[in-house]
Amino acid sequence: MQPPKRSRTATRARLLEGALDVFAERGFAGASVEDICDRAGFTRGAFYSNFASKDELVLALFQATTDRLLEQIEALLPELASQPGTLLDAVLGLLDETAPDQRQWHLISTEFTLHALRNPEAARALNEQRAMFRASLTRLVAEISATSGVRFSVPPEQFVRLVIALHEGARSQSLLEPAEVPAGSLEHTFLPMVLDAVSRPSH
Amino acid sequence: MQPPKRSRTATRARLLEGALDVFAERGFAGASVEDICDRAGFTRGAFYSNFASKDELVLALFQATTDRLLEQIEALLPELASQPGTLLDAVLGLLDETAPDQRQWHLISTEFTLHALRNPEAARALNEQRAMFRASLTRLVAEISATSGVRFSVPPEQFVRLVIALHEGARSQSLLEPAEVPAGSLEHTFLPMVLDAVSRPSH
DNA sequence: TGTATTCAATACAGAACTGTATCCTACTCT
DNA sequence: AGAGTAGGATACAGTTCTGTATTGAATACA
Numbered sequence: 001m002q003p004p005k006r007s008r009t010a011t012r013a014r015l016l017e018g019a020l021d022v023f024a025e026r027g028f029a030g031a032s033v034e035d036i037c038d039r040a041g042f043t044r045g046a047f048y049s050n051f052a053s054k055d056e057l058v059l060a061l062f063q064a065t066t067d068r069l070l071e072q073i074e075a076l077l078p079e080l081a082s083q084p085g086t087l088l089d090a091v092l093g094l095l096d097e098t099a100p101d102q103r104q105w106h107l108i109s110t111e112f113t114l115h116a117l118r119n120p121e122a123a124r125a126l127n128e129q130r131a132m133f134r135a136s137l138t139r140l141v142a143e144i145s146a147t148s149g150v151r152f153s154v155p156p157e158q159f160v161r162l163v164i165a166l167h168e169g170a171r172s173q174s175l176l177e178p179a180e181v182p183a184g185s186l187e188h189t190f191l192p193m194v195l196d197a198v199s200r201p202s203h
Numbered sequence: 204m205q206p207p208k209r210s211r212t213a214t215r216a217r218l219l220e221g222a223l224d225v226f227a228e229r230g231f232a233g234a235s236v237e238d239i240c241d242r243a244g245f246t247r248g249a250f251y252s253n254f255a256s257k258d259e260l261v262l263a264l265f266q267a268t269t270d271r272l273l274e275q276i277e278a279l280l281p282e283l284a285s286q287p288g289t290l291l292d293a294v295l296g297l298l299d300e301t302a303p304d305q306r307q308w309h310l311i312s313t314e315f316t317l318h319a320l321r322n323p324e325a326a327r328a329l330n331e332q333r334a335m336f337r338a339s340l341t342r343l344v345a346e347i348s349a350t351s352g353v354r355f356s357v358p359p360e361q362f363v364r365l366v367i368a369l370h371e372g373a374r375s376q377s378l379l380e381p382a383e384v385p386a387g388s389l390e391h392t393f394l395p396m397v398l399d400a401v402s403r404p405s406h
Numbered sequence: 407t408g409t410a411t412t413c414a415a416t417a418c419a420g421a422a423c424t425g426t427a428t429c430c431t432a433c434t435c436t
Numbered sequence: 437a438g439a440g441t442a443g444g445a446t447a448c449a450g451t452t453c454t455g456t457a458t459t460g461a462a463t464a465c466a
Contacts, residue, residue: 008413027317030232032453045415048455107320114230114313117306117378127379154392161384162393165372166365173368175320176330181364189357190365193400194393211443235423248445251425 012050014040019061024107028058028115059125062112066129072098073136080140087144088191091137091160092184095167102183106171134160150199159198163191215253217243219264227310231261231318262328265315269332275301276339283343290347291394294340294363295387298370305386309374337363353402362401366394 018040022031033054037047051057076097080090099105116123137160145152152159170186221243225234236257240250254260279300283293302308319326340363348355355362373389 011414025321027230027232027321029230033455034453043415044455046413049413054454103320107317110313110317113375113379114310114317117310118228118230123379130379158389158392161373161376162369162389165376165389166369167372168375169368169370169372170364172316172371173364176316176326176333186361186365186368189361190397194396197396197400214443236425237423246445247425249443252443257424 008050011040011042011046015042015047015050015057016061016064019057020065020104020108023061023111024104028111058112058115059122062122062125062129065108066125069098070129070132070136073133077136077140081143087141087148087150088188088195090140090144091163092167092187092191094137094140095163096184102171103175106168106175110172134164137163145199149201151201153198153200159194162194163187166191211253214243214245214249216267218245218250218253218260219267222260222264223268223307223311226264226314227307231314236260261315261318262325265325265328265332268311272301273332273335273339276336280339280343284346284350290344290351290353291391291398293343293347294366295370295390295394297340297343298366299387305374306378309378313375337367340366348402352404354404356401356403362397365397366390369394 015036018038019031019036022035022039025031026035033044033047036057037044040046047057051060073094076094080094083090096102112122112126116126134157138157141156141160145156166187170181171183173181173186174183218239221241222234222239225238225242228234229238236247236250239260240247243249250260254263276297279297283297286293299305315325315329319329337360341360344359344363348359369390373384374386376384376389377386
């Protein structure tokens with residue numbers, strides 16, 4: 001069974017891709033279905049042939065983005081864990097490399113977070129994804145700290161939560177004032193202090 | 204010249220108040236002018252008699268909220284600076300007391316931040332407001348650290364940026380998972396470590 | 407080669423939204 | 437009391453949006 005020349009999955013993918021761009025530009029509620037279709041080079045007919053509604057698109061988009069993100073992380077993990085370098089470089093590197101376009105990713109994920117804060121179903125999906133994300137980071141932290149013989153005085157997941165919170169808050173400032181707050185500056189000046197405070201050599 | 208029974212400024216205020224609620228519930232683009240008017244107990248006629256457009260309302264709302272916020276801060280500053288207590292308690296207390304309804308304030312300010320990231324004019328206004336906000340916090344930090352005889356190894360404003368970034372990132376997590384991340388927990392476990400690392404007794 | 411099916415384009419209906427123009431009411435001031 | 441005016445309600449026009457129904461083209465299959 002050969003795939004038809006115009007494959008269904010390909011147009012779905014292009015629609016999702018277009019939605020990502022348009023949502024980043026105009027926000028979730030501000031983007032019309034037609035905007036998304038124009039961006040993808042289709043008409044609304046194609047859209048409603050692939051998605052039941054705009055809401056369904058949002059969840060599908062989130063799931064697709066999430067899946068890709070988690071795949072990337074799993075691919076990067078062994079490399080980062082084995083390579084020499086500090087724990088912080090590995091963790092912050094992972095946060096950055098999984099989101100090559102910082103600005104777009106920040107807009108999209110913040111938008112979706114707001115959506116989740118108003119929509120229980122979206123909240124469940126988001127929390128699930130974030131839990132897996134934290135789990136990956138926590139594993140990375142655990143491995144590196146184990147090989148370098150360091151024990152934490154706080155649960156590693158708590159530390160991961162801190163890193164994520166600071167990273168997201170700092171990214172907001174960096175995007176608003178790129179000149180005053182270079183990307184990563186807050187993390188790189190303060191996280192080493194925390195790491196030093198919570199870590200102590202094992203034995 | 205007595206003010207008319209239906210004062211212009213009062214309806215403006217009620218419209219702004221309604222806009223705050225509705226924007227928090229449905230987002231900026233998701234809220235219609237009619238929604239806002241219904242909430243405030245007026246019709247669109249009153250709205251367009253007070254604002255030129257929905258966009259103008261957003262800026263006005265931001266300015267009004269900002270003004271009130273800065274007033275509150277200025278009122279709280281002397282009290283916090285003089286009262287006994289740790290520097291962190293004062294700073295975090297200020298952050299919390301200026302936003303009694305954490306959830307609504309987070310939704311609104313995040314929404315406006317996204318708006319600013321797509322709209323240079325809004326970005327200017329937002330950055331200006333945030334700069335004044337940081338200035339207040341920085342002054343508070345400077346006063347308390349001076350009276351307690353502590354010097355910082357980093358610029359105090361940098362430290363304030365850290366506190367804000369962490370606070371905002373942590374608030375997002377707390378709202379998404381209230382049970383797992385109690386409000387303020389990340390700040391209270393990690394900020395003391397940073398404070399300890401950056402401060403040293405003067406002389 | 408002819409038929410059936412799948413997918414996207416087009417045309418359309420109904421709703422909602424913004425913004426305007428007009429009307430009405432209530433207050434002010436003389 | 438009566439004229440003038442300010443502020444808000446109502447009605448309306450024009451646009452835009454979502455979602456559906458129909459049509460057309462291309463592919464699979466017999």
